[in-house]
Amino acid sequence: MNTFIWVLKNFIYFLLVFCVLFVISVCIHLFFNIKISTSYSIIMTLVSFLFFCFCLYLILCPKKDFIFIRSGILPFILLTISTTFLSIYFLSINLMIATELGENLTIEEKYQLYMIPFQKKTVTLADYREMKEDKLTSTYGHVDIYHDPEEIELIPIIEDSLDKADKLTTTIFGEVKDNQIDLILHSSTQELYEKTSLIETMGYFDDPNNIIGIAITDKSNILADQMPQSFYFQSTLLHEYTHYRLQAFIKQQGLYVYRIPLWFHEGVAEYVGMYNVAHKYYPFQEVEFVNLDSHQDWEKYRLENYDVYLQSYYGIKYLVDQYGESMIKTIVIETAKENDFDKGFLKATGITIDELQELYVKEAKQSYTE
Numbered sequence: 001m002n003t004f005i006w007v008l009k010n011f012i013y014f015l016l017v018f019c020v021l022f023v024i025s026v027c028i029h030l031f032f033n034i035k036i037s038t039s040y041s042i043i044m045t046l047v048s049f050l051f052f053c054f055c056l057y058l059i060l061c062p063k064k065d066f067i068f069i070r071s072g073i074l075p076f077i078l079l080t081i082s083t084t085f086l087s088i089y090f091l092s093i094n095l096m097i098a099t100e101l102g103e104n105l106t107i108e109e110k111y112q113l114y115m116i117p118f119q120k121k122t123v124t125l126a127d128y129r130e131m132k133e134d135k136l137t138s139t140y141g142h143v144d145i146y147h148d149p150e151e152i153e154l155i156p157i158i159e160d161s162l163d164k165a166d167k168l169t170t171t172i173f174g175e176v177k178d179n180q181i182d183l184i185l186h187s188s189t190q191e192l193y194e195k196t197s198l199i200e201t202m203g204y205f206d207d208p209n210n211i212i213g214i215a216i217t218d219k220s221n222i223l224a225d226q227m228p229q230s231f232y233f234q235s236t237l238l239h240e241y242t243h244y245r246l247q248a249f250i251k252q253q254g255l256y257v258y259r260i261p262l263w264f265h266e267g268v269a270e271y272v273g274m275y276n277v278a279h280k281y282y283p284f285q286e287v288e289f290v291n292l293d294s295h296q297d298w299e300k301y302r303l304e305n306y307d308v309y310l311q312s313y314y315g316i317k318y319l320v321d322q323y324g325e326s327m328i329k330t331i332v333i334e335t336a337k338e339n340d341f342d343k344g345f346l347k348a349t350g351i352t353i354d355e356l357q358e359l360y361v362k363e364a365k366q367s368y369t370e
Contacts, residue, residue, distance in 0.1 A: 128182070203215065249329070
C-alpha cells in the first residue's frame, strides 16, 4: 500500500511538472519568433539530456549518500526523457519552418504546423520508397525520373515537357535555385489513387519531400501524340512542375508558402499547364476566391460541382492579360514585403480580390467567345 501511494504521488508530481513545462514550451513556440523558440528548444534539449545522464549516474553510483535521492529518481528520469523528446519535437518543426517556410508566421499557422504529426497522413516517406522500389531511374538535370521498364519510351516526352516547364517558369519567376526532385510515374490514375489516396487527379506535388507524381492514362496514345491523352499527360507535368517552381520562388522570398492562397497556386500552375491553349468559354459554378484559401477548402469544392481549376486559371489569365506575366512575380514579392496576400495583391495590381472576382469572368467570356 505504501509503495502504491509512493508511486501515485511521484506520478502526480511528474504530471504536474511536465504539464507546466509543456504549457511554457507551447507558449514560447507560439508567441515568440522562430529564433527565440528554436534557441529555447536547443537549450531545453541539452539541459534535459544532461539531467537524464546525471540521473543515470546517481542510480549507478554506489555511494550511500545518494540513497535519499534515488527514492525519487525514477519519476525525474521520466520527466527528463519526456522533456527531451518534447524539445526535440518542437526543434524539428522549427528547423523545418526556418529552412522551408519562412519566419513570419502567424500564431494560427504555427499551431497548424506543430499539429502536422498528429494529422492523418495519406503518404509517408516509406510509401514513396515503396513506390520507387523495382523502378528504373533516369536522371534529367535536377529531376530523377522513376519508371517501369516498359515506360522508358516516355522519357523523351517527359524531358521535352520539363524543358518547356523550365523555360516558362523561368520567364515568369526568374532564376530559382533548384532542389533535386523525384518524378514518379504511375501506370494509371487508379494506381495513383491506390498509392496516395488522392481522388480524381492525374498528378500531385509533395512539397516537403520534393516529389512529383504523374499518372499515365494511355501510353500508346501519348507516344503517338494523340489527343487528348498526350495533351493531358504533358499539361499535368507542366502543372505539377510549376507548383514546385512557384513554391521554391515563394520560399526564396522568405515567405510562408501558404500565405499565398491555394487558388493562386493552382491558377498559376494551370496557366503554365494550359499555356497558349485556346478554348471556348463555358459557364461554370463559381465560388468566392476567399473560400479557396486552404487545401481543405479546395478539396471541398473540387469534389463538388465547382470547376475550381478553371476558375483559378481564368483569374490568373485575367491578371496576365491586364498586367503581363510579370504581375505573377510582382504579387508574390509584394506579398512578401507586406507578409499579407490581400495587401500585397492590392499593392501590386491596384485592385482587391473582390474586384478580381467581379472582373475575371467578364473578361473570360469576352476572350474565349471571340
